[in-house]
Amino acid sequence: xxxxxxxxxxxxxxxxxxxxxxxxxxxxxxxxxxxxxxxxxxxxxxxxxxxxxxxxxxxxxxxxxxxxxxxxxxxxxxxxxxxxxxxxxxxxxxxxxxxxxxxxxxxxxxxxxxxxxxxxxxxxxxxxxxxxxxxxxxxxxxxxxxxxxxxxxxxxxxxxxxxxxxxxxxxxxxxxxxxxxxxxxxxxxxxxxxxxxxxxxxxxxxxxxxxxxxxxxxxxxxxxxxxxxxxxxxxxxxxxxxxxxxxxxxxxxxxxxxxxxxxxxxxxxxxxxxxxxxxxxxxxxxxxxxxxxxxxxxxxxxxxxxxxxxxxxxxxxxxxxxxxxxxxxxxxxxxxxxxxxxxxxxxxxxxxxxxxxxxxxxxxxxxxxxxxxxxxxxxxxxxxxxxxxxxxxxxxxxxxxxxxxxxxxxxxxxxxxxxx
Amino acid sequence: xxxxxxxxxxxxxxxxxxxxxxxxxxxxxxxxxxxxxxxxxxxxxxxxxxxxxxxxxxxxxxxxxxxxxxxxxxxxxxxxxxxxxxxxxxxxxxxxxxxxxxxxxxxxxxxxxxxxxxxxxxxxxxxxxxxxxxxxxxxxxxxxxxxxxxxxxxxxxxxxxxxxxxx
Numbered sequence: 001x002x003x004x005x006x007x008x009x010x011x012x013x014x015x016x017x018x019x020x021x022x023x024x025x026x027x028x029x030x031x032x033x034x035x036x037x038x039x040x041x042x043x044x045x046x047x048x049x050x051x052x053x054x055x056x057x058x059x060x061x062x063x064x065x066x067x068x069x070x071x072x073x074x075x076x077x078x079x080x081x082x083x084x085x086x087x088x089x090x091x092x093x094x095x096x097x098x099x100x101x102x103x104x105x106x107x108x109x110x111x112x113x114x115x116x117x118x119x120x121x122x123x124x125x126x127x128x129x130x131x132x133x134x135x136x137x138x139x140x141x142x143x144x145x146x147x148x149x150x151x152x153x154x155x156x157x158x159x160x161x162x163x164x165x166x167x168x169x170x171x172x173x174x175x176x177x178x179x180x181x182x183x184x185x186x187x188x189x190x191x192x193x194x195x196x197x198x199x200x201x202x203x204x205x206x207x208x209x210x211x212x213x214x215x216x217x218x219x220x221x222x223x224x225x226x227x228x229x230x231x232x233x234x235x236x237x238x239x240x241x242x243x244x245x246x247x248x249x250x251x252x253x254x255x256x257x258x259x260x261x262x263x264x265x266x267x268x269x270x271x272x273x274x275x276x277x278x279x280x281x282x283x284x285x286x287x288x289x290x291x292x293x294x295x296x297x298x299x300x301x302x303x304x305x306x307x308x309x310x311x312x313x314x315x316x317x318x319x320x321x322x323x324x325x326x327x328x329x330x331x332x333x334x335x336x337x338x339x340x341x342x343x344x345x346x347x348x349x350x351x352x353x354x355x356x357x358x359x360x361x362x363x364x365x366x367x368x369x370x371x372x373x374x375x376x377x378x379x380x381x382x383x384x385x386x387x388x389x390x391x392x393x394x395x396x397x398x399x400x401x402x403x404x405x406x407x408x409x410x411x412x413x414x415x416x417x418x419x420x
Numbered sequence: 421x422x423x424x425x426x427x428x429x430x431x432x433x434x435x436x437x438x439x440x441x442x443x444x445x446x447x448x449x450x451x452x453x454x455x456x457x458x459x460x461x462x463x464x465x466x467x468x469x470x471x472x473x474x475x476x477x478x479x480x481x482x483x484x485x486x487x488x489x490x491x492x493x494x495x496x497x498x499x500x501x502x503x504x505x506x507x508x509x510x511x512x513x514x515x516x517x518x519x520x521x522x523x524x525x526x527x528x529x530x531x532x533x534x535x536x537x538x539x540x541x542x543x544x545x546x547x548x549x550x551x552x553x554x555x556x557x558x559x560x561x562x563x564x565x566x567x568x569x570x571x572x573x574x575x576x577x578x579x580x581x582x583x584x585x586x587x
Contacts, residue, residue: 038486040448139486140517189506365441
């Protein structure tokens with residue numbers, strides 16, 4: 001019996017020939033990540049150990065992205081803990097406001113995470129890097145502290161569900177729609193503790209940005225990680241970014257799978273997740289006519305160039321509905337610059353949207369677009385839990401950037417084909 | 421170690437935003453977090469929870485974010501342990517790493533009602549409903565995790581390990 005790609009990466013980092021699902025193993029880590037919310041408790045725990053240095057100052061990454069630019073005094077104090085720690089311990093990959101981006105857009109862009117890596121991040125959407133063929137998983141602050149101290153972490157080897165997508169992607173159907181459809185199918189704990197392996201001809205046809213979106217939301221099905229095969233698109237993305245060697249792992253033909261699920265994507269249309277769980281999905285044509293107060297386009301899920309381009313194509317020369325606010329968050333400084341140079345920012349501002357500096361902001365109800373009681377948002381973010389974007393009696397619907405942009409124009413959830 | 425407490429019951433898929441909403445994550449002080457613990461699932465919870473009480477919940481407790489503030493808020497509210505049909509992966513890890521006792525036991529969750537008095541034996545994993553007298557057996561933890569819990573969390577475990585290596 002062979003191994004899945006996830007098992008191979010874990011085995012390689014445990015110094016083992018072979019591992020099996022269910023085994024508890026200790027692994028060497030390539031990257032340990034934290035942000036302005038999760039790193040302060042980790043730093044506090046790390047300091048209890050009395051160590052003079054982190055395991056590798058090139059492989060600890062600190063990104064103040066959640067409540068920055070600092071939303072209030074307490075948030076400023078937390079960001080300061082990060083900054084001071086980075087200075088004291090000479091952390092090379094600390095990204096100050098002005099240089100930073102939303103962590104899961106930033107790390108791949110900067111070439112800090114690479115195929116074959118084993119990465120832990122004190123943020124549940126760390127699974128995003130699986131798009132590069134890495135094993136990346138979210139952990140808490142204490143695991144982050146232990147990782148910074150030792151460069152190691154303990155793992156239970158997961159079983160794997162293989163998701164096969166065949167057929168040609170219809171117009172308007174994106175990576176976001178594939179992953180929302182998948183979560184709608186398996187449920188928010190359908191892949192609990194498990195690896196989600198995404199494959200098939202529709203995945204090969206998907207852009208890197210689309211793959212990042214899918215891997216990002218593996219956690220919303222309870223997954224430990226989401227992972228893609230490394231192909232020419234991956235290599236092209238990584239070339240010029242990678243500053244160290246990397247390894248490519250692939251699943252064996254006889255790898256053990258707990259389940260194999262197949263989807264014919266040619267029959268799909270864009271998907272909307274209704275409150276208050278990402279599994280409450282409907283095709284957009286069945287979601288039409290839900291009126292909305294705010295549209296958010298961005299986040300670690302959909303804040304990349306392709307996402308902004310999709311929104312701009314629909315917003316170009318049009319105006320956002322007068323009874324609605326539209327807030328757009330490019331994922332990183334580089335994406336912001338690229339959008340500026342390509343004229344997208346002008347399109348957004350002309351249309352009546354606001355464009356923010358990169359921040360997690362409203363996605364988690366932090367700042368920059370909080371909802372009042374009874375308000376309803378359509379967002380390209382990843383969670384629509386109760387109170388996620390503000391008041392506990394507000395609502396969040398999830399969609400792709402194209403559906404969000406179309407809806408911004410109409411003031412209600414709208415299929416993109418009604419606009420263009 | 422035996423725990424005894426009154427039950428607060430919750431449904432399925434209680435997410436980390438319900439356990440501690442992100443709007444309060446500008447601190448990691450356990451007492452401050454406790455003031456808002458479970459607030460978006462039950463706004464009265466922070467006022468009515470008593471030291472030693474027990475949370476009983478359906479499947480997938482703690483899904484969503486990696487915020488360790490979730491088990492910290494529960495511990496800050498002085499909840500003795502959480503019994504659920506299942507736990508989301510990161511919450512499970514965080515609870516073990518920070519020393520919050522958790523037990524997986526679907527039968528107990530189905531039978532126990534809000535307000536029941538329950539006794540939990542953490543070593544054996546037995547749960548007794550003192551109202552009905554019925555006993556339930558939770559799934560045992562692997563030895564490795566029991567080791568972490570016995571030390572009161574991952575950092576104590578690591579401190580022990582580092583000092584034994586002469587660091």
